Amino acid sequence: MQIYSQILNKIKEYETIIIHGHVRPDGDCIGSQLGLREALRINFPEKKIYAVGPKAMYVAFLGDLDEISDDTYNNALAICVDCANSERLADQRFKLAKEIIKIDHHIPVDNYGDIELVEEEKPACAQIIFEMLEGLNLKINKDVAIPLYTAIVTDTGRYRFDSVTSETFIVAAKLLEYGVNIAEIDNYLSVESLDVLKFKGYVLSHFKLTKAGFAYIKITKEIVEKYGISYEDAANQVNVISTIPGYPVWALIIEHPAEIRVRLRSRGPDIDKLANQYGGGGHAKASGCKIDSWDDLNKFVKDANKVVKKYKKDQEKNKSTFIK
Ligand SMILES: [Mn+2]
Structure with a gap:
């Protein structure tokens, strides 16, 4: 691909390359950052390669991010991964870089990259990165493969999502050839603290269902504090209510100290437009947005109901017998 060589030319041109991810990073974000950092380090040992931003505890086994000074950005190239809009990038110092490359798999929100x-x-963004490294005939080793594999396995919900194709498995298979131990990674990803487990119990016993077919759970600050878990760990439980037949759209709505965030998921209708209405976005079946206060929850639930109703009506028309 021509864009691969454009990116390679930029990588060759710069002595310092800084890899950015998004706020509240997930496994794909950290895995893409650390996999790409390692790949660039082994292929260009003379260059200074960094990955910056907050860490994510549940993929802490992948390694640490770097702390760098503002001066490091002088004449540097920033590569931003897994992030559709510049506002959502962690560490806004990417703006200090001379040029910016965006590598992403979200529906674009803004075009902040020069390439x-x-x-x-x-x-997963990591799949794009692997295909690029391979397409450019760059060296890959086990330390590159482990974060990239972890990124793919987390962002695909362990290969369960619509967007998984044969290519995804081909990439995963190739990563295994570099010595990735899938059981070991699965063990790391599967541990769950007692507090999180108890919080799951709260979700299971307090979620709400609407007549239209929308399932949701409201989590106040007090609840997060009561269970003593992080906001990220709490928000990650959105799929606890993903399995109910007749409820193809679900959400976890969580109050952070400064805002109320909605994690929205679907196995039926596209929900990214609904997220757009509330200042968010993401993927067709997995998006996020915000509401201004708990008073707006009813309105959000109504809008979600509309999406589900329309979907069910369309399904009926098409006489789909597949129960979602
Ligand atoms: Mn991703």
Whole structure:
């Protein structure tokens, strides 16, 4: 692909390359950052390569991010991964870089990159990165493969999402050839603290269902504090209510100290437009947005109901017998 060589030329041109991810990073974000950092380090040992931003505890086994000074950005190239809009990038110092490359798989929100490699159909940003490294014949080793594999396995919900294709498995298979131990990674990803387990119990016993077919759970600050878990750990439980037949759209709505965030998921209708209405976005079946206060929850629930109702009506028309 021509864009691969454009990116390679930029990598060759710069002595310092800084890899950015998004706020509240997930496994794909950290895995893409650390996998790409390692790949660039082994292929260009003379260059200074960093990855910056907050860490994510549940993929802490992948390694640490770097602390760098503002001066490091002088004449540097920033590569931003897994992030559709510049506002959502962690560490806004990417703006200090001389040029910016965006590598992403979300529906684009803004075009902040000087060069952009965006493949919306890919289930994980790490898959795009692996295909690029391979396409450019760059060296890959086990330390590159482990974070990239972890990124793919987390962002695909362990290969369960719509966006997974044969290509995803081909990439995963190739990563295994570099010595990735899938059981070991699965063990790391599967541990769950007692507090999180108890919080799951709260979700299971307090979620709400609407007549239209929307399932949701409201989590106040007090609840997060009561269970003594992080906001991220709490928000990650959105799929606890993902399995109910007749409820193809679900959400976890959580109050952070400064805002109320909605994690919205679907196995039926596209929900990214609904997220757009509330200042968010993401993927067709997995999006996020915000509401201004708990008073707006009813309105959000109504809008979600509309999406589900329309979907069910369309399903009826098409006489789909597949129960979602
Ligand atoms: Mn991702």
